[in-house]
Amino acid sequence: MEQILEKDPLNALGLYGRARSLDSLAEVERSNARLEQSVFAYRAVLDLEGQVDDQLYLKAALRCIDRMRFRGFHGKAIRIQQRLVARFPNDIQYQNQLAVGFLLTNQPEAARTILEGVLERWPKSGFAQVHLGFILKTTFEDYDAGARWMMAGIASREEGVIDGRFYSHLGDALTRLGKHQEAQRVYLDGEKEGVFLSHQQRSLYNVDRLTGKPWWDKESTTYGHFFDLLEANWRQIRNEGVALLTLEAPEGFADESEKLRDSGDWKQFELFAQGRKNAAHCTKAPVTCTLIENYPPALCKRGQVKFSIMHPGTHVWPHTGPTNCRIRAHLGLVVPGGAQLRVGNTTDTWEEGKFIIFDDSFEHEVWHKGSSYRLVLIVDLWHPELTAEEWRSLAPI
Numbered sequence: 001m002e003q004i005l006e007k008d009p010l011n012a013l014g015l016y017g018r019a020r021s022l023d024s025l026a027e028v029e030r031s032n033a034r035l036e037q038s039v040f041a042y043r044a045v046l047d048l049e050g051q052v053d054d055q056l057y058l059k060a061a062l063r064c065i066d067r068m069r070f071r072g073f074h075g076k077a078i079r080i081q082q083r084l085v086a087r088f089p090n091d092i093q094y095q096n097q098l099a100v101g102f103l104l105t106n107q108p109e110a111a112r113t114i115l116e117g118v119l120e121r122w123p124k125s126g127f128a129q130v131h132l133g134f135i136l137k138t139t140f141e142d143y144d145a146g147a148r149w150m151m152a153g154i155a156s157r158e159e160g161v162i163d164g165r166f167y168s169h170l171g172d173a174l175t176r177l178g179k180h181q182e183a184q185r186v187y188l189d190g191e192k193e194g195v196f197l198s199h200q201q202r203s204l205y206n207v208d209r210l211t212g213k214p215w216w217d218k219e220s221t222t223y224g225h226f227f228d229l230l231e232a233n234w235r236q237i238r239n240e241g242v243a244l245l246t247l248e249a250p251e252g253f254a255d256e257s258e259k260l261r262d263s264g265d266w267k268q269f270e271l272f273a274q275g276r277k278n279a280a281h282c283t284k285a286p287v288t289c290t291l292i293e294n295y296p297p298a299l300c301k302r303g304q305v306k307f308s309i310m311h312p313g314t315h316v317w318p319h320t321g322p323t324n325c326r327i328r329a330h331l332g333l334v335v336p337g338g339a340q341l342r343v344g345n346t347t348d349t350w351e352e353g354k355f356i357i358f359d360d361s362f363e364h365e366v367w368h369k370g371s372s373y374r375l376v377l378i379v380d381l382w383h384p385e386l387t388a389e390e391w392r393s394l395a396p397i
Contacts, residue, residue: 012045012048012051012052012053012056013056015041015044015045015048016042016056016059016060019038019041019042019044019045019060019063020038020063022034022035022037022038022041023038023063023067025038032071035067035070035071036071038067039064039067039068039071039073042060042061042063042064042067043064043080046060046061046064046080046083054087057087058084058088061080061083061084062084064077065077065080065081065084068080069104074101074104074105075105077101078101078102078105081094081097081101082098084097084098085098092118092121092122092125092128095114095117095118096114096115096118096125096127096128096131098114099114099115099118099128099131100131102114103131103135108135108138108139111131111135112132112135112136112139115128115131115132116132119132124156125158126152126153126154126155126156126157126158126161127153127156127158127159127160129149129150129152129153129161130149130150130152130153130154130156130160130161130163130166131153132149132153133145133146133147133148133149133150133151133152133153133166133169133170134146134150134165134169136149137150137169137172137173138169138259141259143173143174143176143177144173144177146169146173147170147173147174147177150166150169150170150173151170153166154166154167154170162193162195163195164190164195164196164202164204165204167186167187167189167190167193167195167196167202168190168196168202168204168320170186171183171184171186171187171190171202172317172318172319174186175318176262176317184199187199187200187202190202197212197324197361198212200344200362201320201324201359201361201362201363202320202361202363203320203321203322203323203324203361204322204323205302205322205323205325205395205397206323206324206325206361207324207383207386207390207394209385210324210325210383210386211383211385212324212359212361212362213359214343214344214345214346214358214359214362214364215343215344215346215348215356215357215358215359216327216357216358217357218357220384221327221357221381221384222384223297223381223384226295226297226298226381227329227355227357229291230291230331230355230377230379231331231353231354231355233287234331234333234352234353235353236287237285237288237291237331237333237377238333238334238352238375240284240285240286240287240288241269241285241288241307241309241333241334241375241377242333242334242375243284244269244284244285244307245309247284252269253267253268253269253307253309254267254268254269254270255267256268258319260316260317261314261315261316261317262315262316262317263313263314263315264310264311264313264314264315264368265310265311265313265314266308266309266310266311266316267309268306268308268309268378269281269285269306269307269309270304270306271285271288271292271304271305271306271307272289272292272293272298272299272304272305272306273304274301274302274304274396274397275299275300275301275396277289288377292305292379296391297381297382297384298379298380298381300325300326300380300381300382300391301391301394301395301396301397302322302323302325302326302380302382302394302396302397303326303328303380303381303397304380305377305378305379305380306377306378307333307375307376307377307378308330308375308376308377308378309373309375310339310366310368310373310374311368311373311374312338312368312369312370312371312372312373313368313369314367314368315365315366315367316365316366316367317365318342318363318364318365319363319364319365320360320361320362320363320364321360321361322361322397323361323397324361324383325382325383325386325394326360326380326381326382326383327357327358327359327360327380327381327383327384328357328358328359328360328378328379328380329355329356329357329378329379329380330350330355330357330358330376330377330378330379331354331376331377331379332350332352332353332354332355332356332376333352333375333376334352334372334373334374334375335349335350335351335352335374335375335376336370336371336372336373336374337370338367338368338369338370338371339366339367339368339369339370339374340366340367340368340369341356341358341364341365341366342364342365342366343358343359343360343362343363343364344362344364350374350376
């Protein structure tokens, strides 16, 4: 290959062969530097433009995009996708994938523009419909239009539309529109399609063999000693949480950020996230953090540890957590009357100094109809049926 390029440095096949060789070496050597060399080599093929036939151009572009995304260069991948759209303007898939590229780089407005253009030319594109609906619902909070587009997209059954994310957001949009029976039908359809573990357990990042049940008791978690220890220290934990309420933003409690709140005021103060300690926050709650960091199952890469304060008049929409790999425990710290938690089909409340334990991959919903704030400590722990090796190997969420 190098001999060909010595004679003809702009030989398209030679440049592509060099790129493939570097690509293969990167995989063998597990080398990011070599991977970046292969990306540069693929781009050299694309830079020849008209000197490269369509088939070779397409092969080089698609592999270049794939390698860029693998390396985390999503912004650079978009520029290659734009070149594909310019070269193949009548091929819908490259425009749809460009929209996905904009979504991956947190540019939903740009993705919306692309998808609306696609649907002007190809009005029955289910892929474009479902992604446009997703954007309208999640970014612009247009639940009605978002639901209509997602419903149409899913009904097309095109490749890429039978996906738990779309079923989840469609059901959520319908719920927020007050169409609860329609939402339940969507969740049941998702269960039938295999995108959910069940119509109530709708997490998307799962280990399928794990026991799933909405509510747990301390003994069945195998973490009873840990829960007993925190309950024995609950007053110190409560005092640290209450003291944090005096802090002003941004040092203090932060608003819930996932758009789960229907009404009211709900904030959190994070101590651990993805198994990592927030050192600055833990200086303000040293007793709580010491109890947590000395217990490995609570350093869950797929969870958090945080104080959660909810004020009267708050309603949290029915929702599910992202994974079945954790169980969620709430330690009641300040518990007035009128605050309730539903998980699955059962509703319960908190008790000061006691844990309630549930699987937040099941649908749950919260109301606070009382007259003063509710404060709890939330602790996510690895699901007890996971192994220590799985703790290490599962990707953080």
